[in-house]
Amino acid sequence: MIISMLPVYIFKLGNEIINQNKFCILNFVKNFELVMPNNIISDKAKIGKNVEIGSFCIIDDDVVIGDNTIIKSYVELRKATIIGKNCYIDSRVSSSGNCIIGDNVTIRYDSIIARGIKIGDGTYICPKVMTNNLNTEHEQIGGAHIGKNVFIGTGCVIQHGIEIGDNTVLGSMSFINKNVPKDEVWFGNPAKFQKKIKKA
Numbered sequence: 001m002i003i004s005m006l007p008v009y010i011f012k013l014g015n016e017i018i019n020q021n022k023f024c025i026l027n028f029v030k031n032f033e034l035v036m037p038n039n040i041i042s043d044k045a046k047i048g049k050n051v052e053i054g055s056f057c058i059i060d061d062d063v064v065i066g067d068n069t070i071i072k073s074y075v076e077l078r079k080a081t082i083i084g085k086n087c088y089i090d091s092r093v094s095s096s097g098n099c100i101i102g103d104n105v106t107i108r109y110d111s112i113i114a115r116g117i118k119i120g121d122g123t124y125i126c127p128k129v130m131t132n133n134l135n136t137e138h139e140q141i142g143g144a145h146i147g148k149n150v151f152i153g154t155g156c157v158i159q160h161g162i163e164i165g166d167n168t169v170l171g172s173m174s175f176i177n178k179n180v181p182k183d184e185v186w187f188g189n190p191a192k193f194q195k196k197i198k199k200a
């Protein structure tokens with residue numbers, strides 16, 4: 001009797017906590033989402049079906065998370081961060097908001113997603129990638145526009161306002177301060193063109 005009532009109780013309690021925008025102190029299930037303890041989730045966030053969220057995350061107003069996306073722990077998604085379907089957002093990723101992340105995107109741990117950034121479908125961002133929004137006068141230029149199926153190596157720094165074409169590879173530890181055309185490999189500090197990517 002008690003066992004059969006328990007899921008209903010958790011479902012109701014979870015909904016109440018999420019709607020009141022308070023600390024969630026219990027695991028709960030809502031519309032097939034699996035959300036772990038100790039998150040702050042705005043009641044104005046839209047969370048798709050089958051989404052998993054770890055612990056100690058902050059999910060602000062107007063955040064959208066697409067179906068089947070996994071959000072690990074200590075992730076901060078600030079206002080109006082839009083994330084597509086089937087994405088993997090690793091631990092300690094932080095988004096400053098007003099940005100659009102496509103479908104099937106992976107963002108590995110400790111990466112920073114600048115305000116205004118756009119990331120195309122299928123792009124893979126390795127750990128500790130930094131993207132910038134401000135210039136040295138502290139003006140908000142906006143984060144880079146990154147194409148589809150781009151691979152960004154570990155530790156890259158991508159300057160504000162940069163355009164990165166589809167299917168490019170940015171080598172690890174590169175400083176990207178120029179636009180990168182599609183189908184090219186760039187690396188270095190500052191990053192330079194290395195070679196064309198041959199299409200299969």
Ligand SMILES: CC(C)(COP(=O)(O)OP(=O)(O)OC[C@H]1O[C@@H](n2cnc3c(N)ncnc32)[C@H](O)[C@@H]1OP(=O)(O)O)[C@@H](O)C(=O)NCCC(=O)NCCS
Nearest residue numbers: 108126127152153154169170171172173174185186187188
């Ligand atoms: C950019 C990259 C894809 C190039 O791979 P590649 O075409 O096989 O290049 P090679 O390894 O043959 O290296 C060619 C030359 O470029 C240099 N080089 C390669 N990547 C470099 C980089 N990121 N920065 C500076 N130099 C680099 C190599 O040292 C080598 O120099 P040499 O000819 O003087 O010896 C690869 O080096 C890279 O950075 N991959 C990303 C790795 C990563 O971040 N993985 C994280 C997984 S989570």
